[in-house]
Amino acid sequence: MKRIRVTGKSTVAAAVPVQPGKTHEFTALDHAMSRHSVHLVFYYRQAPTLTLSKLKESLSDVLSYYPAMTGRLVKNEGDGCGEWIVKCNDAGVRMVDARVDVTLDEFLASASDDEERQLAYLEDVESDPYLWSPFCIQFTQFKDGSMAVGISCTHMHADPTSVGVFAKAWSDCHRRALITSPPFFHPWAFCPRKNPVPSSPHLSVKSTSPPPLPSPAMSSATFIFSASSVTQCLADMSLPDISPFDVLASLLWLRISSYKNGGLGPAQLNVALDCRRRMSAPLPSGFYGNALHFFGVKADLASGWGHVASELSRHMAGLEEEDVWSSVEWLHERRKEKAFQMYGPELTCLAWDNVPVYNTEIDVGVAPVHVTCHIGGAQGEGLVVVMAGPPGEGEHARTVVVTLPTDLTAKICQDDVILKYKPKIMFGTNI
Known part of the structure; x- marks a missing residue:
């Protein structure tokens, strides 16, 4: 019997709208990661602030700092390569609600790797990528009030460190604290030098x-x-x-x-x-x-x-x-x-x-x-x-x-x- 039940799907947008016309470009290394995805799962025990309503509110707040996460993929026809870029259009990230009818300790002691992977959902790309969310946040509630927070995305968007830094920024927003490591959206910082020496x-x-x-x-x-x-x-x-x-x-x-x-x-x-x-x-x-x-x-x-x-x-x-x-x-x-x-x-x-x-x-x-x-x-x-x-x-x-x-x-x-x-x-x- 399947223990993890999806109870709902929705979309969460940023609390502050993004500036019209804003885009985010990928580096060559970003494009090289297009065959992979990243999945992180954070397990929390029951706490007064660990509620869906409060988590969704703080998620909306922190997404205001991450316009590339809430955007959608489009082809950049002007670069001569037709590479993917992100159109930052406030489309939001996909959100999944799920439940497990066991306690957190029971789950950690008995779950299979397949069950754990079900805690970090990521939809396959649709025929029209412009409708597809490259990021997904999943909230899985356990019988004892504990919760697993799964964050998944295309590796082209972010590596595990980027996802981990986002999770830290989210937790800062949730505590109403200053974001200790704000996002740095400057892909040119990892672009070729003036006199490149390509070799690998x-x-x-x-x-x-x-x-x-x-x-x-x-x-x-x-x-x-x-x-x-x-x-x-x-x-x-x-x-x-x-x-x-x-x-x-x-x-x-x-x-x-x-x-x-x-x-x-x-x-x-x-x-x-x-x-x-x-x-x-x-x-x-x-x-x-x-x-x-x-x-x-x-x-x-x-x-x-x-x-x-x-x-x-x-x-x-x-x-x-x-x-x-x-x-x-x-x-x-x-x-x-x-x-x-x-x-x-x-x-x-x-x-x-x-x-x-x-x-x-x-x-x-x-x-x-x-x-x-x-x-x-x-x-x-x-x-x-x-x-x-x-x-x-x-x-x-x-x-x-x-x-x-x-x-x-x-x-x-x-x-x-x-x-x-x-x-x-x-x-x-x-x-």
């Missing part, structure tokens, strides 16, 4: 690779590593300058690869890294759009966990601003060509543990008890998302969401090496 060997190989074979059925599971678990991983590694991301990403890379044909050996991981703060003139935290840099990390997996973690750490630390600009300029040079798969088809890891997603308090002290991130269209070998863990689990705590072929997800959930560190496993009950 990694993306060039991805763009020319033959189409992957039909992907098997995919499923997800969530691992919550407490601070003590991560500390134990770091102690077992016993290497300097290794971060929680390095140790967990390398662990999952090794264990996932050990079950694939051929086992361990030379391999490459496709890494996606938010580079807002990596620039010599850092982009504001509220930069709206995509600021992910994709690059490859090569390692001989047969050389062991320490070698793999060290290689990952070396590549992360050695990333230079020139690498980012050259990649952006390479994408801009081929913007008329068909988009290819950025997440995959090889195993991909999204480094997203630098974003404080648990700071989205709807009231003082009322923060989410769990946050999950999914990326749509990550087919192929799979995706590993490393993000911040719940505050109650400690500073070094991390949440790791894996999306893999279903049979492989089942093996990873039962892997003795991973289970040695006693992660809490969620949303894997259907495997």
